[in-house]
Amino acid sequence: MCGIVGYIGTQTASEILMAGLEKLEYRGYDSAGLATVFDHQIYSIRAKGKLYNLRNKLAQIDMPAPIGIGHTRWATHGKPEEHNAHPHFDSQQRVAVVQNGIIENYRELKDALKAKGHTFTSETDTEVIPHLIEEVLADPRAQRPFTPSPLFDAVHQVVNRLKGAFAIAVISADHPNEIVIARQGAAPLCIGFGQGEFFCASDTPALVSHTQAVLHLESHEIARLTHLGVEIYSFAGERLNKIPRILEVSASLVDKHTFKHFMLKEIHEQPGVVRDCLQAYLRSDWELEPALAKTDALHPAPISSGQSPIQLGLDAALYDNLAQVQIFACGTSWHASLIGKYLLEQLADLPTVVQYASEARYAPAPWRPNTLTIGVTQSGETADTLAALTMELQRSQREAAQSPVRLLGITNRSESSLGQLVPNLIDTRAGLEVGVAATKTFVTQLIAFYLLALDLAWKRRTLPQDRIQEIINGLRQLPGKIELILNTQGEKIEEFAREFNETQDFIFLGRGINFPIALEGALKLKEISYIHAEGYPAGEMKHGPIALLDEKVPVVAIATPGSVYEKVLSNAQEAKARDARLIGITPKEFSAETDIFDDLLPVPLVEELLSPILNVIPLQLLSYYIAAHRGLDVDQPRNLAKSVTVE
Numbered sequence: 001m002c003g004i005v006g007y008i009g010t011q012t013a014s015e016i017l018m019a020g021l022e023k024l025e026y027r028g029y030d031s032a033g034l035a036t037v038f039d040h041q042i043y044s045i046r047a048k049g050k051l052y053n054l055r056n057k058l059a060q061i062d063m064p065a066p067i068g069i070g071h072t073r074w075a076t077h078g079k080p081e082e083h084n085a086h087p088h089f090d091s092q093q094r095v096a097v098v099q100n101g102i103i104e105n106y107r108e109l110k111d112a113l114k115a116k117g118h119t120f121t122s123e124t125d126t127e128v129i130p131h132l133i134e135e136v137l138a139d140p141r142a143q144r145p146f147t148p149s150p151l152f153d154a155v156h157q158v159v160n161r162l163k164g165a166f167a168i169a170v171i172s173a174d175h176p177n178e179i180v181i182a183r184q185g186a187a188p189l190c191i192g193f194g195q196g197e198f199f200c201a202s203d204t205p206a207l208v209s210h211t212q213a214v215l216h217l218e219s220h221e222i223a224r225l226t227h228l229g230v231e232i233y234s235f236a237g238e239r240l241n242k243i244p245r246i247l248e249v250s251a252s253l254v255d256k257h258t259f260k261h262f263m264l265k266e267i268h269e270q271p272g273v274v275r276d277c278l279q280a281y282l283r284s285d286w287e288l289e290p291a292l293a294k295t296d297a298l299h300p301a302p303i304s305s306g307q308s309p310i311q312l313g314l315d316a317a318l319y320d321n322l323a324q325v326q327i328f329a330c331g332t333s334w335h336a337s338l339i340g341k342y343l344l345e346q347l348a349d350l351p352t353v354v355q356y357a358s359e360a361r362y363a364p365a366p367w368r369p370n371t372l373t374i375g376v377t378q379s380g381e382t383a384d385t386l387a388a389l390t391m392e393l394q395r396s397q398r399e400a401a402q403s404p405v406r407l408l409g410i411t412n413r414s415e416s417s418l419g420q421l422v423p424n425l426i427d428t429r430a431g432l433e434v435g436v437a438a439t440k441t442f443v444t445q446l447i448a449f450y451l452l453a454l455d456l457a458w459k460r461r462t463l464p465q466d467r468i469q470e471i472i473n474g475l476r477q478l479p480g481k482i483e484l485i486l487n488t489q490g491e492k493i494e495e496f497a498r499e500f501n502e503t504q505d506f507i508f509l510g511r512g513i514n515f516p517i518a519l520e521g522a523l524k525l526k527e528i529s530y531i532h533a534e535g536y537p538a539g540e541m542k543h544g545p546i547a548l549l550d551e552k553v554p555v556v557a558i559a560t561p562g563s564v565y566e567k568v569l570s571n572a573q574e575a576k577a578r579d580a581r582l583i584g585i586t587p588k589e590f591s592a593e594t595d596i597f598d599d600l601l602p603v604p605l606v607e608e609l610l611s612p613i614l615n616v617i618p619l620q621l622l623s624y625y626i627a628a629h630r631g632l633d634v635d636q637p638r639n640l641a642k643s644v645t646v647e
């Protein structure tokens with residue numbers, strides 16, 4: 001959480017920093033600030049609330065400097081007030097610092113600094129950093145020869161005293177031609193290389209309108225940006241030779257186009273991203289071997305020894321003698337993982353456990369050999385998921401020095417911290433997602449799980465070939481069917497959503513492979529509309545939650561023809577008998593059987609196994625329009641941030 005930016009060059013820094021912060025506002029939007037150095041003075045503005053408050057302040061003053069740093073905050077230590085907004089300063093206002101992360105040992109550092117006479121003006125953990133830098137700069141005995149600059153030396157000494165995961169950028173009035181940046185742990189920071197100008201930012205969208213040449217700083221690296229270039233060192237003091245890479249992402253991706261919100265745009269991008277993802281990973285030249293294709297119920301097709309129809313590009317050793325799978329994830333990625341569990345168990349016959357990363361890291365399951373561990377995180381930066389994976393990596397290295405470390409990441413940001421941590425990745429290829437509510441990245445995470453489960457089914461010989469082909473054919477038809485929902489249901493759901501302007505509670509019911517879709521429907525509604533919502537396995541309602549129901553509580557039931565269809569309808573009847581308004585997510589073809597529903601949000605008919613990808617679409621639209629009609633900030637809901645990079 002929190003976004004940081006920095007600029008050194010020849011243009012007006014404040015404008016570039018402001019534009020960069022606008023691209024990073026998804027990381028936090030409680031308060032924001034800028035600091036620049038001009039004529040050996042630090043100039044700074046800070047404002048509580050959204051970035052436009054800072055922009056309004058900036059419009060009233062002149063900040064002509066060609067060097068500066070900026071920050072958009074998601075509060076951890078200290079309320080979202082102006083005095084807690086970054087940048088923070090030393091006692092003399094000669095050093096300014098922005099930080100993303102948490103300084104875990106800030107209390108003891110602050111006490112020691114106070115004892116030396118430093119006074120603090122905020123409740124933040126960050127403020128200790130400029131004061132510590134001030135201490136080193138003020139003490140000639142503390143300074144070391146042969147370092148690139150005194151400011152670099154001071155920051156270098158200070159970061160070695162900080163505990164926690166953080167990314168910082170530092171400027172100084174007395175060293176006006178450099179920015180020093182550093183990273184420790186899971187707090188991303190990248191450097192942009194322009195023509196005679198250099199940038200830093202928490203994420204690449206803040207850089208792409210200036211340069212495509214970008215380098216990601218790794219943990220325990222520190223860099224000095226000057227007008228002449230960039231020098232990078234390890235915290236241990238070793239000079240590093242690193243080469244930027246050229247980004248593929250273009251500036252237009254970070255644009256709403258004609259949509260009112262990023263979330264709506266991203267919902268509408270789903271047919272395209274599902275299509276692209278399938279195209280990237282399914283072999284176009286693959287065909288069912290004719291001799292193997294003929295099956296009947298008693299004689300399923302034998303399994304071919306030929307090539308899998310899926311090309312995920314993973315190490316073969318990942319699959320060898322696999323006994324089970326464990327998955328770590330949070331939020332929407334956790335919901336996708338629950339569907340992944342269903343697929344891995346039902347298609348590939350692999351026992352699978354899904355854990356909240358935030359829980360697993362403090363109570364790991366007993367270590368077992370031959371376990372594939374999967375971390376699912378769209379951003380690749382979620383601190384809990386990265387920590388759980390790191391713990392697992394260390395355990396595997398300790399317990400099984402001879403066998404391969406079986407770690408796989410599923411992410412939408414292959415260049416993220418996750419990409420650096422795990423040796424194998426499935427990139428969900430959905431393009432940058434800006435809206436805080438995950439939509440297109442969720443459906444592409446599901447596609448990744450379908451493909452992984454099918455590839456494993458192929459290699460483990462748990463499904464006949466023709467069944468694999470049938471599922472693949474079904475997957476290929478999904479983009480068209482999502483398009484159909486968007487084209488035929490979008491406006492109807494927009495209108496329908498008005499009926500819930502005053503609603504305070506919602507219940508979502510699903511079973512089997514669609515239970516996680518009920519959870520996801522409830523999460524989408526909660527996070528953007530602030531309506532209390534619960535997702536429940538339909539069969540569990542009678543064990544307690546049914547007590548919540550009355551005519552004021554709408555119940556959305558996901559009723560997909562298949563293994564639990566009649567059960568869900570019976571559970572829905574039970575809710576209706578308690579006066580709940582019943583909304584059905586179900587295929588139109590079955591509306592006669594489903595006349596129990598007060599309202600229908602129809603979806604095209606597909607086999608139950610593939611239905612989650614269609615069932616989630618009307619739920620995304622419903623949440624979106626309920627929140628939009630209430631006039632809420634859909635893309636930046638209160639208290640949230642897109643990447644949760646703190647514990």
Ligand code: M6R
Binds near residue numbers: 330439527
């Ligand atoms: O980037 P990640 O997938 O690791 O994020 C996990 C959750 O923070 C995220 O899914 C969150 O729940 C979303 N806001 C849901 O829409």
